Amino acid sequence: MSGSSGPEGRPGLHVEEIVEAEQVVGERAQEEVALGEKERTGARGRRALTTAAWTAPGAVWLLFFLFAPVLMIVLVSFWTRTVSGFEAVWTLENYEFLFDSNVYWDQLWNSFWHSLVIVALALVLGYPVAYFLAISVTSLRYQIALFIIALAPFWTSYLIRAVAWIPMMGRRGALNTALQEVGLIGEPLDILLFSDFAVTVAMLQLYILFMVAPIFFMLAQIDRSSLEAARDLGANAFKTFREVILPQSMPGVVIGSIFVFILTMGEFATVRIIGGGTVSSVGTIVQTQVASVQFPQAAASAVFLVLAMVLGVFVLLRFSNLREEL
């Protein structure tokens, strides 16, 4: 309570009595603290056990189906190939073969750049969508509804969505037909299907949601009054965006970029469906090696794919100090 006046103003109370009473109260409090501490150490052991019981099943599952497989890839990449698969005899052959293969390095480099291009496109095309949903739409109800509509394709098969590009992209596909009808082109464009362009467009459609969602979540957390404050202080729309909105959305941008980068780097189903046989990626190389029972080589290819991904993520992380900002 705030009214703790000194003892001198109160009639009928001696200073000694008050001091004594305070001592008694103080001691009792200490005893209680000690008692609580004893209970707490007992309870802490029990709580630790409960926590272990809750987390163990998930942890074990992840160790067996995530950690062990990744470890296995690294091990197999150093093992010897046999007719039926591999045996645990150490060798560097797989890496020697890989280092001699120009096709592989070209492909890895291509995939790396291709993924970064898709990340950049997804950012440029996805940011306005997130901005519209989070800032321009002011009613919470509309915000949720539109967000769900924009995100619903995430719950559908990306394989099907890749297949769905075939009738759009073909020589006589919807896009070519539409362009011809409008009169923009005379002849149907051949580059639309089974090309890098087609793969890029399809991947953009498949993975742009992974960019939009994190940015949306960061933008939605921005306090609207801070935008008003910026305007009141004389900042124009562009300045408000650059100095208030953009910095606060950076963690979302980085998370989204990492998502899109990794998902497109490891992609191979879309590449096969949209790219036909003409476009390949590290994923398709790995799959081909597996199909021809070259397991250790597939493992070595996979190891460098992961290293390239880690490198990419590292580069992307330079743009924002995620740990501090989250």
Next chain:
Amino acid sequence: MRRGRWTKRILAIYFVLFLLFLYGPMIVMAALSFQGPQGAVTFPMRGLGFHWWDQLVNGPRSETIRETAIRSLELSVVSGLVVAVLAFSLSMGYRRRFRLDGVLFYLIMLALMTPGILLSLGTSFLWRYMETETSLWQTALGTNVVWGLPFAFLIMVAVWNRYDATVEEASRDLGAGGLRTFREVTLPLVWTGVLGAFLFGFTLAWNEYDRTALLAAGENTLPLEIFALTVGSVIRPDLYALGTATTAVSLIGVGLFLLVAAIVLRRRARGVSEPREEYGELAGENGGGLAAGASASRAR
């Protein structure tokens, strides 16, 4: 102010274009599945009808498709259940800080970041190394759960962040045991989150290709069958019918969940708001103290 309105309008138009980009191909595909018997996989439409849907259900490929669809359905339901249970249990652990919580969190996020092709490659190596005959239930179930788990875990963490732990204390103060509190207080409040976790696990497994690709020894799931039909043979409009059908399954699942969630939230909002208004003044007065007490008890 006027400029703000223009920005909003332009962005709204852009948003509609974005939705067209997202949904356009799927709508075209759905439309083309209603081609007449002479119809091809692109426009123009030659006739209109259910010929290719009929092919899907009764045609020569229908047996395999039905088989793989049932297998996929079983696998996805079980995946969803495992994901829901594991995510719930993990998130229960994360309501308190514990040793290694950082390491485990990174492991969960690694599940999100590991490319599917690597997961199925490594898992196939692992079982080959253990020299065990495998089925989807030992391998694909594992990798599909790994895919759904981080999403479901994040959902559950969000649920716990909004959850008021003091109700559990109240229940315990009123004499309910730990198990009873869990069953009668905790679960009823978070079960929509658990349902959401199940749905994530279900739809992600239902649509997953990469994480099953190298693991199905002769036992194709539906996405694997679709891939084989697309890459391995000439595409016909019945593939579009199949695609439209599986998309519908996913969207109906999500729609049902949203419906349930909306109903529950509305009912809960109604049930809670009335007594709160009654005690509004009191709560306002002691609000600071109550909140401090709650956070202190949580810290303990």
